[in-house]
Amino acid sequence: MKWKKSLLSVVGxxxxxxxxxxxxxxxxxxxxxxxxxxxxxxxxxxxxRIEDLDHDGEPEVLESVNSIExxxxxxxxxxxxxxxxxxxxxxxxxxxxxxxxEKFPNFLKDRKSxxxxxxxxxxxxxxxxxDSQSLVKHNAEDFNRTLNDYIGRINQLxxxxxxxNS
Numbered sequence: 820m821k822w823k824k825s826l827l828s829v830v831g832x833x834x835x836x837x838x839x840x841x842x843x844x845x846x847x848x849x850x851x852x853x854x855x856x857x858x859x860x861x862x863x864x865x866x867x868r869i870e871d872l873d874h875d876g877e878p879e880v881l882e883s884v885n886s887i888e889x890x891x892x893x894x895x896x897x898x899x900x901x902x903x904x905x906x907x908x909x910x911x912x913x914x915x916x917x918x919x920x921e922k923f924p925n926f927l928k929d930r931k932s933x934x935x936x937x938x939x940x941x942x943x944x945x946x947x948x949x950d951s952q953s954l955v956k957h958n959a960e961d962f963n964r965t966l967n968d969y970i971g972r973i974n975q976l977x978x979x980x981x982x983x984n985s
Contacts, residue, residue, distance in 0.1 A: 859892040882907040902937040921976040
């Protein structure tokens, strides 16, 4: 019986000695990001959500950044706005969150497909509403460049993650 008591004491000490420092909660981290988000007329230009992208039980924080809108606030309509959202993915590591977008290749591949679909839509604007058609006609070069930049960034991130895992 004496050995059980000693074993429990050792297990208890080991457990107490390995307790992690208080981990940053996703909502707490989102509040930190919100404090750094650009604003227009008091409204944040970036949006945030919590999602478990890799289904590991640990939620990631997703930050939507619209470079077109941040450079020309109030410019995009509701139909075009989602096409230009870049999503930063933050993953919890060592009790804090780090930018880890490249660690989610399936997510990146889906976003790449999304941007490629929008590039096709920009070439054939007849299915867009008239306001969107006008915006595309006047800004096609910037819109195409932005989407191609996003696709290039995804290709780099996918390549980077492959090299990191080698």
